Amino acid sequence: MAEATAAPMVAGEASVAPAVTRPRLETDKLSAMYGKFTAVKNVSLAFAPNRVHALIGPSGCGKSTFLRTLNRMHEMSEGGWITGRVLLDGEDVYASRVSAMQLRKRVGMVFQRPTPFPTMTIYENVAAGLKVSGRVKQAELRQTVERALEQAGLWNEVKDRLHQSAMALSGGQQQRLCIARTIAPAPEVILLDEPTSALDPQGTQRIEELLYQLKREFTIVIVTHNMQQAARVSDTTSFFYMGTLVESGATRQIFTAPREEQTEAYITGRFG
Amino acid sequence: MNRRLFRRFKSNVMTGVLMACVLAAVLPLLFILGTLLLKGAGSLSLDFFTKMPAPAGENGGGVAHAIVGTLLMVGTACLIGIPIGIGAGVFASEYPGNRLAILSRFVADVLNGTPSIVIGVFAWTWIVARQKHFSGFAGSVALAILMVPMVMRTTEEIIKLVPHSLREAALALGYQRWRTTLQIVLLTALPGILTGALLAVARIAGETAPLLFTALGSQYMGTNLNQPMAALPLTVYTYATGPYEEWHRYAWAAALVLILMVFILNMGARFATRRMARLGG
Numbered sequence: 379m380a381e382a383t384a385a386p387m388v389a390g391e392a393s394v395a396p397a398v399t400r401p402r403l404e405t406d407k408l409s410a411m412y413g414k415f416t417a418v419k420n421v422s423l424a425f426a427p428n429r430v431h432a433l434i435g436p437s438g439c440g441k442s443t444f445l446r447t448l449n450r451m452h453e454m455s456e457g458g459w460i461t462g463r464v465l466l467d468g469e470d471v472y473a474s475r476v477s478a479m480q481l482r483k484r485v486g487m488v489f490q491r492p493t494p495f496p497t498m499t500i501y502e503n504v505a506a507g508l509k510v511s512g513r514v515k516q517a518e519l520r521q522t523v524e525r526a527l528e529q530a531g532l533w534n535e536v537k538d539r540l541h542q543s544a545m546a547l548s549g550g551q552q553q554r555l556c557i558a559r560t561i562a563p564a565p566e567v568i569l570l571d572e573p574t575s576a577l578d579p580q581g582t583q584r585i586e587e588l589l590y591q592l593k594r595e596f597t598i599v600i601v602t603h604n605m606q607q608a609a610r611v612s613d614t615t616s617f618f619y620m621g622t623l624v625e626s627g628a629t630r631q632i633f634t635a636p637r638e639e640q641t642e643a644y645i646t647g648r649f650g
Numbered sequence: 651m652n653r654r655l656f657r658r659f660k661s662n663v664m665t666g667v668l669m670a671c672v673l674a675a676v677l678p679l680l681f682i683l684g685t686l687l688l689k690g691a692g693s694l695s696l697d698f699f700t701k702m703p704a705p706a707g708e709n710g711g712g713v714a715h716a717i718v719g720t721l722l723m724v725g726t727a728c729l730i731g732i733p734i735g736i737g738a739g740v741f742a743s744e745y746p747g748n749r750l751a752i753l754s755r756f757v758a759d760v761l762n763g764t765p766s767i768v769i770g771v772f773a774w775t776w777i778v779a780r781q782k783h784f785s786g787f788a789g790s791v792a793l794a795i796l797m798v799p800m801v802m803r804t805t806e807e808i809i810k811l812v813p814h815s816l817r818e819a820a821l822a823l824g825y826q827r828w829r830t831t832l833q834i835v836l837l838t839a840l841p842g843i844l845t846g847a848l849l850a851v852a853r854i855a856g857e858t859a860p861l862l863f864t865a866l867g868s869q870y871m872g873t874n875l876n877q878p879m880a881a882l883p884l885t886v887y888t889y890a891t892g893p894y895e896e897w898h899r900y901a902w903a904a905a906l907v908l909i910l911m912v913f914i915l916n917m918g919a920r921f922a923t924r925r926m927a928r929l930g931g
Contacts, residue, residue, distance in 0.1 A: 393701045449822060451818065451821065454821060456673070479825070479826055480824070481823045482821070482822055482823065482824040483824040486822065487822035489818065489819060489822075490815075491815055493816055493818070494822070495816065495819070495834055495838070496816075496838050497834075497837040497838050497840075506820075507823040507824060510823060510825050510829065560822075560823070
């Protein structure tokens with residue numbers, strides 16, 4: 379089934395769901411540069427909907443830069459520019475008529491360190507992305523915030539202190555708050571950039587369990603330097619090395635029978 | 651054992667030296683405060699805050715006109731100086747490599763080191779000389795010019811402390827850049843910026859030189875910024891250099907009031923910052 383699709387890595391394990399023909403998000407010969415330095419070289423990759431896709435590789439391999447091209451955050455970096463295309467539902471997100479602000483409402487992002495807005499309460503944090511898209515009715519807003527917090531597995535912990543500062547939460551709670559904030563505007567894709575690297579094991583576990591729930595509704599792309607995490611949470615894995623995509627496929631295949639020597643060397647811990 | 655004793659000895663000597671330095675730094679301040687209290691507190695009374703000056707040679711009277719003048723001029727200076735300073739600071743931190751930002755940073759640093767009397771002469775040339783009369787407004791402008799570079803530089807430094815990740819998080823949520831700057835970055839930095847602004851206010855409240863050429867001073871109660879206006883530092887100056895014993899006592903008292911105002915402003919700044927920091931996290 380996996381071999382049937384044109385893009386290399388759309389299908390996950392057959393047991394998860396039948397292979398979906400059309401990717402949610404796709405890159406086509408994408409290169410990302412900082413000034414004259416090329417951080418990502420000519421990557422074509424497709425992400426099927428409702429799956430967790432892991433990007434792994436040693437530090438500096440370009441996986442984070444690649445992730446940041448998907449919601450056009452890369453262009454905010456000093457000297458950041460790209461060649462190639464990124465397609466969301468078949469539409470080029472770098473086309474001149476697409477605004478980066480509109481795109482980012484459809485492709486949300488969670489960062490390495492939890493980034494709750496310190497001047498806002500827990501409630502306001504989750505509502506932040508909704509308010510920015512225009513006027514929303516109070517009742518509707520409250521419902522959406524509650525649902526987002528429930529989906530992020532945080533509702534029971536914060537329902538009695540929604541109007542207190544978000545800074546009093548633990549690191550793991552803050553990160554789940556950031557996930558709630560990201561999913562509240564109902565994006566199609568969630569990008570996570572090493573979301574657990576600043577968390578303790580317990581916080582990490584909560585996030586990993588969460589990803590399993592969230593993929594029912596969203597398409598998830600996660601960058602991780604933790605190979606066990608990639609193996610645990612993802613349906614497909616792509617291995618980056620020195621700015622190039624070395625190999626991509628179903629997670630089980632990548633971790634048990636990698637086709638490329640470099641992939642095997644990395645996952646068995648011989649370098650990286 | 652000997653070595654340990656020697657180390658302890660060295661440690662004690664160094665601690666002693668450092669404590670002496672702290673004392674040398676703090677003692678003058680304590681002496682100033684002490685002298686002011688000794689010489690000025692005796693003349694303080696309710697009248698001093700609420701009455702106008704008595705005619706020379708008579709007892710009683712106060713400096714109400716100077717307190718009102720200082721509050722009015724400093725308030726107007728804030729209205730002019732703080733928005734410009736914050737705006738310039740935001741610009742310089744948002745576009746750090748921009749030529750205008752580099753230039754304004756340099757100019758602000760030069761202005762920060764410019765003697766305030768020069769600013770007074772500047773305001774005299776451009777406002778007093780043109781209008782052909784002294785005015786409280788000219789004084790406010792001179793004070794505002796002193797504030798702008800201070801507020802701008804603190805704003806810029808405080809905004810630099812806001813983590814870049816917050817900015818990215820807002821952008822990733824679909825915030826426009828202006829919204830990110832105003833609603834996330836500026837709001838997060840606000841307590842620090844306000845502290846900086848209040849400290850600048852405390853600094854200019856005691857300025858005398860720029861007011862000599864602009865507000866001039868006055869013996870009358872006045873709230874018209876278009877007229878010459880009294881101010882506490884000017885009152886201290888006039889009374890201290892006057893011929894009467896009575897005036898000298900009033901100069902001490904006025905100086906004490908001025909220092910108390912600055913002190914209250916400073917404490918207020920600290921209190922407000924701590925409160926906001928607690929609210930904001």
